[in-house]
Amino acid sequence: MRLGYSVKQKTKIAIFLFGVMVCIILIRVLEDKSVKELNKSVASLYDDRLIPATDLFYIAENLYAKRYLLNNIIENQDDAAYIAAIKKLGGHDDRVKGLMEKYEKTFLTTTEKQQIELLKKHLKSYNSLEGEILKKRGNLDEDVYAKRNDSLFNGLINQLTTLTHIQKAVGEELIQNSKFEASNSKIYSNIQFALATVIGILIVAVISTTNEPRVTPRDYNQN
Numbered sequence: 001m002r003l004g005y006s007v008k009q010k011t012k013i014a015i016f017l018f019g020v021m022v023c024i025i026l027i028r029v030l031e032d033k034s035v036k037e038l039n040k041s042v043a044s045l046y047d048d049r050l051i052p053a054t055d056l057f058y059i060a061e062n063l064y065a066k067r068y069l070l071n072n073i074i075e076n077q078d079d080a081a082y083i084a085a086i087k088k089l090g091g092h093d094d095r096v097k098g099l100m101e102k103y104e105k106t107f108l109t110t111t112e113k114q115q116i117e118l119l120k121k122h123l124k125s126y127n128s129l130e131g132e133i134l135k136k137r138g139n140l141d142e143d144v145y146a147k148r149n150d151s152l153f154n155g156l157i158n159q160l161t162t163l164t165h166i167q168k169a170v171g172e173e174l175i176q177n178s179k180f181e182a183s184n185s186k187i188y189s190n191i192q193f194a195l196a197t198v199i200g201i202l203i204v205a206v207i208s209t210t211n212e213p214r215v216t217p218r219d220y221n222q223n
Contacts, residue, residue: 031188038181048107049171062092119159
């Protein structure tokens with residue numbers, strides 16, 4: 001009867017240990033998923049936010065250079081300066097185009113996509129003005145074209161500013177998500193530690209039960 005009771009208890013412990021093992025496996029899967037999400041958030045923070053934000057800065061830098069050159073062409077009719085300005089404008093146009101294409105390959109929110117389309121429209125208008133200024137050199141109303149240049153340029157900068165604010169907002173969301181995943185990972189680790197402690201206690205209990213001395217009827221009669 002005592003043997004049957006012992007087997008029954010060990011069976012219960014074995015079933016419980018099996019359940020704990022399943023829980024540990026599930027927690028491990030959740031922990032791996034949490035780590036992957038954490039890595040994804042950190043990578044996205046760098047690839048889709050930090051680098052594009054830097055690219056926006058370089059786009060603005062090239063646009064400021066274009067604005068200066070165009071105003072110089074409007075105000076200065078010198079042929080040598082005109083030719084030098086055209087070469088520089090071409091270089092800035094190529095760099096802005098390359099940076100825009102690079103930016104569009106990153107992960108974009110719906111709002112970002114809308115703002116980029118507006119930026120491209122403003123940039124198209126600005127480039128059209130650029131072509132008009134180069135074509136009509138010598139026959140320009142300086143005040144009119146200078147004002148148009150400033151107006152379109154300000155529109156471009158406003159769009160870049162809007163995109164920068166979006167970058168900041170989405171970046172903050174990614175940081176919060178990273179903190180959440182890190183917190184989950186810590187919770188999973190604590191649960192695993194607790195379950196490992198329970199397993200250790202149960203193993204000690206099983207060993208103690210197995211090593212418990214047994215008194216046989218023969219030994220009892222001899223006493």
